[in-house]
Amino acid sequence: MDSAIQDFRPTAIVVMGVSGCGKSSVGEACSKALGWALLEGDAYHSPESIAKMRDGIALTDADRAGWLLRLSDLLRQRQPGEGVVLTCSALRRKYRDSLRAGHAQLGFVFLALDYQDALARVRERPGHFFSPTLVADQFATLESPAGEPGVRVLDARLPLDTLVAAVLDWLAPQACGPSGREPMTPITPMTGDTA
Numbered sequence: 001m002d003s004a005i006q007d008f009r010p011t012a013i014v015v016m017g018v019s020g021c022g023k024s025s026v027g028e029a030c031s032k033a034l035g036w037a038l039l040e041g042d043a044y045h046s047p048e049s050i051a052k053m054r055d056g057i058a059l060t061d062a063d064r065a066g067w068l069l070r071l072s073d074l075l076r077q078r079q080p081g082e083g084v085v086l087t088c089s090a091l092r093r094k095y096r097d098s099l100r101a102g103h104a105q106l107g108f109v110f111l112a113l114d115y116q117d118a119l120a121r122v123r124e125r126p127g128h129f130f131s132p133t134l135v136a137d138q139f140a141t142l143e144s145p146a147g148e149p150g151v152r153v154l155d156a157r158l159p160l161d162t163l164v165a166a167v168l169d170w171l172a173p174q175a176c177g178p179s180g181r182e183p184m185t186p187i188t189p190m191t192g193d194t195a
């Protein structure tokens with residue numbers, strides 16, 4: 001493998017995947033563990049997009065374009081060394097490339113989950129705007145990021161703590177504490193990290 005790819009250590013990450021895969025849960029836990037800021041991507045959808053999803057209407061590329069630009073701009077505004085965790089479905093390659101345009105050291109944590117498990121989680125989740133009828137569309141839209149540079153693929157069925165440990169293990173050499181200076185304590189490599 002190219003050493004530049006092997007040595008790539010993100011200073012910002014996107015926790016990505018279909019609805020229900022655990023982006024918000026894992027993103028929040030990673031942000032706390034790393035002392036990095038958390039950007040919840042769903043908070044930046046337009047009201048029209050939220051209404052569509054609530055009504056069970058899938059977003060189009062056009063619906064997502066402005067949202068991705070907003071997220072990319074937020075990444076661009078980070079100061080060097082200022083870590084950030086962004087939760088964003090980032091289902092297609094071109095969506096991920098829009099985000100990459102905003103940050104040179106951007107990594108992606110892909111929480112891989114199958115359709116049945118994602119559907120079960122979305123159905124059971126109380127009080128969320130996302131309609132379970134859209135889960136199939138999420139899978140139809142998804143282009144796996146496996147093989148793209150700066151991507152870690154994790155099994156979304158693993159316990160939350162295990163997922164967070166895997167992310168920290170990946171980031172450890174560059175991760176900073178809340179002050180942005182202290183290095184994280186190295187984490188022992190774990191099983192189940194599929195990247």
Ligand SMILES: Nc1ncnc2c1ncn2[C@@H]1O[C@H](COP(=O)(O)OP(=O)(O)O)[C@@H](O)[C@H]1O
Nearest residue numbers: 019020021022023024025121125156158159160
């Ligand atoms: N690793 C996990 N194992 C089991 N359940 C999980 C895990 N991660 C998240 N969940 C649960 O799955 C549901 C969807 O999680 P959420 O973080 O809202 O996903 P997303 O933000 O990707 O839609 C929630 O009820 C959450 O508690």
Ligand SMILES: O=C(O)[C@H](O)[C@@H](O)[C@H](O)[C@H](O)COP(=O)(O)O
Nearest residue numbers: 018019020024042059064089130
């Ligand atoms: O691009 C999209 O179609 C949406 O962004 C979608 O992928 C995302 O999953 C929703 O925002 C639902 O929110 P949750 O992912 O938190 O369920």
